[in-house]
Amino acid sequence: MDKFELLARNALFKLDAETAHGLAIGSLKFSYATGLLPGHSNRQYPELAVKIAGLEFPNPVGIAAGFDKNGEVPDALLKVGFGFAEVGTVTPNAQSGNPRPRIFRLVDEQAIINRLGFNNQGHSVVIDNLRSRKREDVSNGIVGINIGANKNSADFITDYEMGIRKFWDLANYFTINISSPNTPGLRDLQADKSLGELLGRIDSIREELIAGTDKSPPLFLKIAPDLNEENLIGISDNIRSSSIDGLVVCNTTVSRSALAIQNTEPGGLSGRPLFNRSTIVLAKMRQLVGPDLPIIGAGGIDSIQSAWEKLEAGASLLQLYTGMVYQGLGIAKTICQGLSEKLAASQYSTITELTGTRIREWAARDLPVQ
Template sequence: MDLFYTIARRALFTLEPEIAHKLSILALKSGALPGCPAALDARLAVKTAGLSFSNPLGIAAGFDKNAEVPMEVLRLGFGFTEIGSVTPKPQPGNPKPRIFRLPADQAVINRFGFNNDGHAVVLERLNAIKGDRPGPIGVNVGANKDSEHRIADYALGIEVFYAVADYFTVNISSPNTPGLRDLQAKNSLAALLEAVLAARSVEIAQGHARKPIFLKVAPDLAAGDLEDIAELALEHALDGLIISNTTLSRSGLSDDRHIGQAGGVSGRPLFERSTIVLAKLRKLVGPSMTIVGVGGVDSAAAALEKIRAGADLVQLYTGFVYQGPGLVRAILTGLSELVAERNVASITELRDTRTEEWVSRPMPQ
């Protein structure tokens, strides 16, 4: 499959990125990208936030925005997948072009703006899933750009998808919807958390199981903002944090063809910044809260470093764009080897072993 993807990637990279992405989704739907997962390794299994994962590697929101291929993604070997972001009403997102590859940096700049098919269509697709899920399927909920009540949009997402989601992500950290990151401010965030947790409480009162709710934050926050987020997350007994979304920083980019494009940077240049923020939040929230590390994960070593900095789970997306489905097997095989080298019974034993070192690193300028 790796040789096939290498050849296919050359062809895909001659196409406009959104067209290439649509073809990738079609290939998964048709079975042209069959699953080739690594052998199951019990040492990679993770239990956190009340959920069980066969391994700690997931695909981040954005790849399967509209829940077209969640089961196919899981069959590639991922331990979990996250669809969305999904808004109540369908919306086209920002004008095109809105995604730019930076191959020299193994990075991407995007300014999609929550383009998606909306609650009703995505719910229908998730309801159509048959059979046992190979891993948890999360729903990343967002707010419409023109909404006058954004907090209500998030609460509605919890209500609409409660029966079909294994967990929820409240995404307030995209840089591509004007004013969205303002919800990370202390007073606004407190109101948001109260609303989404109240929506969950209603579902639980109606007899449904408790579903974990995670908050996805930006990597560009000041120290005081991180302290506020940690304080509110603990105060509201939030289940977890996802760290992080894309960055507005252009630090570390060498490809100057698109460096002036507006949008968030993902991929390898995000790794250091997002991992520092991850470690700082781990130290602030303590050992019990679930943390998902995202940003620049494109190898087993990078995935393990997120875990050693404080992550329970990791997600990738841009690395998948550049390296293809074979990356999943490569990372899982590599993690098995790294766990064996360290002679531990579970990868969870390696969490936090380098948190302090990452906290002490200076943030890239």
């Protein structure tokens, strides 16, 4: 982090976490629109490019869902060096989420607990935001849409169908988020029978949309880290019999077992204490689905080393959020530069070659206790 960034971060940390987040979005929006945002090409290192699910990612470091919930700053995030940006979670109707305060920084642990509850402006506002992107930005950057369900929805699955239909023309890829701990009942969709129904209905709507347009954005399923081996087998079986193109492993955890200082705030824990759990789940899932299914690895990536290890454990691509809160906007650039240097000093020449080289070691570890 340079001096200016450090000053800015220290000032933001004096504010409550949600106010700081609002300011960060506002200043990214302003500095991007006025041309003041310093850019770092996200294509600087050709050896970091990854081709999966029909898309060419200029580098493997993406910004995870939750930072840009309303699609206000995807191009600013790409400009500071992220290889792809995920907007959302977006629900059909706007909703305010849980009462504040609902984001808590655990500075000593480099972690966050959040119980936002899908606060977002709903499909139509996010569609307008994305439609206002410059044409050259749209053709250059990979922007995924993470879709979810409204808390008071009578049928969660219908909300996902609506999301796919509404964003079909705008999304480079979709993430079906069934793993937020902050919408009661949502994670039950990961259970065998419900997941079968969800994926069946998604397959049908997809067939219909592919037939009517020339687009076919890939669909990824985002899962929780709080699953046991049996759950993981159930999910991989369901994936195999569906048209899902990949997985995002994983969302925040409800477990507090990795915290050195206990914290009983309800919500999802992210950041450094999530790294071990999420990487074990990733490797186990990689073993179950085989080498070809794309997996985006998320959870506790905040350094070159943690990014490297996540790739070794089986991630085809990476996403981070909490690491950026603590390390600043330059984190994507720093990790890309570091990955490039580490590749040059290794026996691997591309990210794809590195992916999955230490799956067995990670997968052999026991899932941490809840």
